[in-house]
Amino acid sequence: MNHLLIPAAALLALAACNSRPENSFVINGTINGADGEPVYFSYDNGNGFIYDTATIADGKFTFTGEVPPFGSHGYIEYGKEKEPHTGDNTRSFFFGADEINIDINKEKVMESTVTGSSLQSKSDAKRHISDSLYDMRSALYDSIKAYPENKEAYEARAMELFNEWHEKLRDFVAANLDNFVGYEQFKIISDNMPLDIAKKLYDGLSPELKAYDKIIAQSIDARGKIAPGMPAPELKGYDPLRNQEVKLSDLKGKYVLIDFWATWCKGCVMELPHIKELYDKYHDKGLEVVALSKDYNINTWKEYISTHDMAPYYNILTYSDTTVDDKGNIVNDELENRQCRLYNIKFIPRTFIVDPEGNLMSQPKDEEETDAMLKEIFGF
Numbered sequence: 001m002n003h004l005l006i007p008a009a010a011l012l013a014l015a016a017c018n019s020r021p022e023n024s025f026v027i028n029g030t031i032n033g034a035d036g037e038p039v040y041f042s043y044d045n046g047n048g049f050i051y052d053t054a055t056i057a058d059g060k061f062t063f064t065g066e067v068p069p070f071g072s073h074g075y076i077e078y079g080k081e082k083e084p085h086t087g088d089n090t091r092s093f094f095f096g097a098d099e100i101n102i103d104i105n106k107e108k109v110m111e112s113t114v115t116g117s118s119l120q121s122k123s124d125a126k127r128h129i130s131d132s133l134y135d136m137r138s139a140l141y142d143s144i145k146a147y148p149e150n151k152e153a154y155e156a157r158a159m160e161l162f163n164e165w166h167e168k169l170r171d172f173v174a175a176n177l178d179n180f181v182g183y184e185q186f187k188i189i190s191d192n193m194p195l196d197i198a199k200k201l202y203d204g205l206s207p208e209l210k211a212y213d214k215i216i217a218q219s220i221d222a223r224g225k226i227a228p229g230m231p232a233p234e235l236k237g238y239d240p241l242r243n244q245e246v247k248l249s250d251l252k253g254k255y256v257l258i259d260f261w262a263t264w265c266k267g268c269v270m271e272l273p274h275i276k277e278l279y280d281k282y283h284d285k286g287l288e289v290v291a292l293s294k295d296y297n298i299n300t301w302k303e304y305i306s307t308h309d310m311a312p313y314y315n316i317l318t319y320s321d322t323t324v325d326d327k328g329n330i331v332n333d334e335l336e337n338r339q340c341r342l343y344n345i346k347f348i349p350r351t352f353i354v355d356p357e358g359n360l361m362s363q364p365k366d367e368e369e370t371d372a373m374l375k376e377i378f379g380f
Helices: 008-019 119-145 149-173 181-193 196-203 208-211 215-223 266-285 298-307 339-343 367-378
Strands: 022-029 038-044 047-057 060-066 072-078 088-093 097-103 113-116 236-239 243-249 255-261 287-293 314-317 350-354
Touching: 022 072, 022 350, 038 060, 047 060, 072 181, 088 097, 088 119, 088 181, 119 149, 119 181, 149 181, 149 196, 181 196, 181 208, 181 215, 196 215, 255 266, 255 339, 255 367, 266 287, 266 367, 287 298, 298 314, 350 367
Parallel strands: 022 097, 255 287, 287 314
Antiparallel strands: 022 060, 038 047, 038 072, 072 088, 097 113, 236 243, 236 314, 255 350
16 A cells, blocks of 8 residues: 655645635735835725735735625725826725735736636626627717617617626626625616515625625615605705705695705706706796705805805705714714615715605606606696
8 A cells, every 4th residue: 555645844834825714815916126115905804994004025015814704895005196086006806715916017006917816706707798798889889970870770789788788797696696796796786677686686695795785785675665656755954044954844745856966076066057947947836946965074065055046945965963073074974874875875966856745756867857757747
């Protein structure tokens, strides 16, 4: 009988390789010509963001830590942004309990090479789905320019491609309900799928992701409560221009246009003159407007509404309770304190119309639909 003899040193090395605790990760980084410079790493460990710093030595750096069983999304940051507010000095990636290698590209940090992460491989596969659709739709829109007489047929095909893409992403989520890549994609598309399908996918999430989740469950719950015909969730706040507390329920008996906006939202600001136009046109016929701002500084908001002809209608903040620091920054911006969550607001501007009984009507998708709904209501 032959016996396999393994040297003691090899056994020790093998033991060392297997000694990394469960749910722990190692990031081994390389970069040339940057010794003594810092590299920053941040990620969500399931309880909040962790921020770490390493110093480059001999062209290398290392980060270690623990990651939730479903993985996380990390950000390696090196140097300064070449273009402000672009994040071009950051490489983001998904990872789990892996040993990850990252080779930093000093000139294009965003394009640094990441290997060893199975979750990033899943993310790359998902991105390929989106890239393929983008290429095909771009080709179709080029065809529309070249052959305008076929515009209707090309647009119909573009919509078919969009639906196919969305179905593929839904399938991707269904196959990845136990990891952070699938969860993040679920967050993005959950509002664009039928509510019953969203509920079914949520039920399939791993117990750990359900415990972590603060977005999807709330979104599914809110969607069920803001369907047409449902009572409009209560909104309330202090209107500084009127010097009074405002409650949506106090406006029963009138039609109410609710506008979620913010001074930092360019699209919202561009839409405000149209909101004022609708108010002027229909107020005498029974229309009220309640504008809820998602601003983060109360002074910025107050100055804007007082100098942009918004006094005729109601203006409140989206926060149920507003606590500010000495500079006017709102410090209690927790999800639970945002009234916009009751209306499942993921983007702004967003508009709702409430009937005189206090029930939600069909949600207009844009200015044209808002105009059409109000024209039908008031007859002109």
